[in-house]
Amino acid sequence: MTLEFPFLDLLGGAIGVLLTLLVFSSLFGDHFLVRLIFYGYVGIMAGFSVVITFNSVIFPLLFQPILEEPIDGMVQVAIPLLLCGLLVFKVSTRFSWVGDLSLAFLVGAGLAALVGGAIRGTLMPQISAVISPFDLERSSLPPEERLPSLVQGFVILLGTVTTLTYFHFGARPRASGPLRRQEWIETLSWIGQFFIAFALGLIFAGLLKAGMVALVERVQALLNFVITLQRGF
């Protein structure tokens, strides 16, 4: 980022460096300045979210149709306007129940989108990907590569099933001792834990690597600022 005046650029860099050092200082314990920064940050993010939400959703969907064609636009936005109006009652403790109708609409359509997305976007493609290595007739692989692919497919199938089994919590009461799952479920879920540990390890390593990139970026910014100061004076 380069502003029109070099001084402002330097000032911006100084603010960035100061904020970085203050946030880093929170590692040694909570203090007044860090809290002040976090509250200010929450305020900035809330302000930007209001601006962006209004400009990109509320204005084009609710006000633009009325401004373009007042009568037709009013008819077009009548129901959403009513729903939004009812939702506003949610801020009142006394009349909060009036907003239940809009909330019911929001929950119904939102959850249906979630369910539809989960089925079409996750369940169907993932299940299809699990079974596709076993469909040898449609396989485009040369014959010598089919066996390794089949073995890989089997391991993936085993991992998927055992991982899912780990999250099966149905248990039957026993005559003696505490509630326990059936033996074969216990065995499968024990195997599943290795796959889960491996997958979570990969995810954790990804997070660590992203964190390291962020650390390098911040250290680079600090060094750049120091170099700019040295050149300036």
Place this chain on the structure above:
Amino acid sequence: MMQSFLRSPFSTLITFITGMVVLLGYFIDVDPLNVLRSRFLQWTVLLAAVALMLGVFNLMRVHWKRLKESSIKAIYSFAFFGGFLLALAVGGLLGVQHSLTRAVIDFVIIPIETSLFVVILVSLVYALTRLLQSRLSAFSFVFLVTVVFSIIGSIPLLGIEIPFLQGGDGILSLMTRVLGTAGVRGLLIGVALGSVLTGIRVLLGLDRPYGE
């Protein structure tokens, strides 16, 4: 009377009807249903945006109350309003493409967010050492070995590539492709099944997060 009617049977009915229209629209390709589904989803996006606005309004109300009480914490609320008004002024009046708005993003938001991510990195490393100290089992050992080898295998150390570990044909790549895919796929299917089940329970009125 009106209050209880709006709350229980009517809200459940609204949830069921809107949910079914949107859900069926995903699987049945009929024109009127598709039009209604896209209209409903558009209204949902609008309602979610208004709900976000109300959330921010509520946040402001809490901070305003704190400012009026003039407690010790009022200074934090002052910082909140300072940040909020700054964002409204630069984002709302000048626009998101203005150089001053970009400066706020580049010199305030990005340094804070990136630094917070570094703080998370330190917390994660600390959590990993705690795991080593207190809960070392076969599964935590697999987890740890995966983390260490994944980091070592991601980049050549001092320009030297470790044979069999790094590269597309390396053992790490193969294990990621097979074991990692299996675990993540199981987790993804589990999450999707859980989402479907929770969604259907709410759509059928067995759970009511929108009121009693």
